[in-house]
Amino acid sequence: MxxxxxxxxxxxxxxxxxxxxxxxxxxxxxxxxxxxxxxxxxxxxxxxxxxxxxxxxxxxxxxxxxxxxxxxxxxxxxxxxxxxxxxxxxxxxxxxxxxxxxxxxxxxxxxxxxxxxxxxxxxxxxxxxxxxxxxxxxxVRLAAASTRGAAWALAHFGGIEEALFALPVAALRLAPETVTALQRLGLGSIGELATSPRAPLARRFGPDLLLRLDQALGAQPEPVTPEVEPPQFSVRLSLPEPIGLEADVMAATERLLSSLCAKLAAQEMGARQLCLTLRRVDQASQQVELRLAAPMREPARILPLFQRGVSEVDAGFGIDQIRLEATQVEHSPVQQMGNQANRPEQLADLITRIGTRIGLENIQRFLPADSHIPERSFLIAPAAFSEPQSGFHAARPRPIRLFTPEPILAAGPTPPERFRWRRMDLTTERATGPERIAPEWWLPDEAWRRGLRDYWKIDTCEGRRLWLFYTPQNPGWFVQGEFA
Structure with missing residues (x-):
């Protein structure tokens, strides 16, 4: 059989x-x-x-x-x-x-x-x-058999290997619609399927049906392929004599970085997070974690970033083992060297240096958003985990500073000649506008549910260049921004 x-x-x-x-x-x-x-x-x-x-x-x-x-x-x-x-x-x-x-x-x-x-x-x-x-x-349900298909069938449907023919056709790992079609033909068991003419079955159901049958019966091989373990990007250095000086620890870290970066380069990977573990002679361990703003695998760029963390380590009676591991990696293909005067890694190095002090999440950048509402025309994202994007454009200039709308005393739909804002008496010299902006009704924004806004760019005699808007449905004037 x-x-x-x-x-x-x-x-x-x-x-x-x-x-x-x-x-x-x-x-x-x-x-x-x-x-x-x-x-x-x-x-x-x-x-x-x-x-x-x-x-x-x-x-x-x-x-x-x-x-x-x-x-x-x-x-x-x-x-x-x-x-x-x-x-x-x-x-x-x-x-x-x-x-x-x-x-x-x-x-x-x-x-x-x-x-x-x-x-x-x-x-x-x-x-x-x-x-x-x-x-x-x-x-768990276990079963052993001479073929992979038979073992699967016995684990899922029970029975013994010698009685495989008595199991239903669903034990052959077939699609549910194929099982239903076979049952309608009166082929409910593996034995009935195995004794049926093969040519009509192949024409009607394709080669997969007979392949599964042959795999279960051992007529077709089905190897067990183990999964390949992902590479482990870690290196370790055991020291013959304990060390405690900062310069010695940095020298050992440089040696480990060279080996680790070579492994990363061989796999075209870059480290985003590194962990340096320093084991003391009393078996206590201290760790220095480094989060990078971009995938890196150049020892010369990474080594100085460890300086601050290593300087705070308490070596005790000495450090006898150092381990360096890339705990988070990303794909980083090899790139051709371009203009050295405009290298993107310089910005990543700067973000990483600042991020080691204040946290990478606290270094943010503005990204464009698809909205004509001033408050919603941009997003704020961590610079280390986002890419710079272009696309900041508007039909008319926008102020560099936006703040919560501040009411001023004025009447009528035209900009006031004189008004008081933030305890300052201002005089309008030139008014450019209006730019009418309608609310986005599908967004739950209470401030914009009041209706339309007519925006004006106001140049004052006192030197202030303000962004004002007027609400015609509920007459009132507000200051929302200031130009450079």
């Missing part, structure tokens, strides 16, 4: 991966579900056993679930954290064999060929897997 019986594949299926991940951190015996949004509808994505006993199931609408179970506890789905948790389980499973791959979004596949004897046999290995996972409060 099967070929290649020397291979042994184990499938780990975690039917409650998402809910188990949350409940391990915040245990609860009450009905619990993970809710995911599909369009405008919220559906159950994963649930615990208590929720199943209450009559809930995957794909059920959350509104119906709450009517069935008023004490239901729910959390929103987080696919990124689920994927990260699945990858951590994959790394854990490497204790059993080196060939471990990810299966769908809730499973693992292990090629244990030649490894089972290290655990006292296949049965003992599976028992150890199940015991450890249950101890970690994870629901």
């Amino acid at each position: 099967f070929s290649g019986t020397h291979r042994r594949i184990v499938c780990m299926w975690f039917p409650r991966l998402a809910s188990d991940r949350v409940l391990r951190r915040d245990p609860s015996e009450a009905p619990f579900v993970i809710a995911a949004r599909a369009g405008s509808t919220e559906l159950i994505h994963c649930l615990n056993t208590a929720a199943e006993r209450a009559g809930l199931h995957r794909g059920m609408r959350m509104a119906d679930a709450r009517s069935f179970c008023p004490d239901l506890i729910s959390r929103p789905a987080d696919p990124r954290r689920d994927a990260r948790f699945q990858r951590s389980l994959r790394r854990w499973a490497e204790r059993f064999c080196p060939w471990v791959g990810v299966e769908d979004t809730d499973g693992l596949v292990l090629d244990i060929t030649g490894s089972a004897h290290l655990w006292g046999g296949e049965a003992a290995m599976l028992t150890d897997m199940r015991t450890r996972l249950e101890r970690a409060h994870l629901s």
